[in-house]
Amino acid sequence: MSEPLTGPVAAEITRRLTETLHPAHLVVRDDSEQHRGHAGHDPRGESHFTVEIVSAAFEGENRVARQRAVNRALAPLLKDRVHALAIKAMAPSEL
Template sequence: MSLRQRIEDKLTAAFSPERLAVIDESHLHAGHQPDMTGTGETHMRVKIVAAAFSGMNRLARHRSVTELLRPELDAGLHALAIEPAAPGEAVLW
């Protein structure tokens, strides 16, 4: 199973999102470091809309996603961009 799929599965189970996109942006970071070729799953972007984020500030939302995905970060995920929103909030996607 790919890292992208594992992240999607975990987010779906934990937050029951209305909308979710997990995007592998690794190719955009090729060459940033000697071992980054752009071919691995090293940089991910999470766009998520979930009722679980209602009443949470931006920092709390980011922390909840980061803590859920801590095992992936510890295992080598280099960067994780998070765009969390509650239902009804404006999103650019």
């Protein structure tokens, strides 16, 4: 089971996505424990995440464009801290 939002990296993901994409809905799950002992696991934790985000910014955008928008918002974290990020990005009209 994924851990709820608790750590500083998860909080920073939430802050960056909120400021950049103004989501109507945002869930950030830390999946790091599921990857203990696998490549990319960071003993500090907070290395693998799932993001579920609903934003008007995604209206008319395809899946790749939506993922790129999320990746741009999180670029510094993806470069230095986050090993894996699963993204489920939707527009409000898709709910």
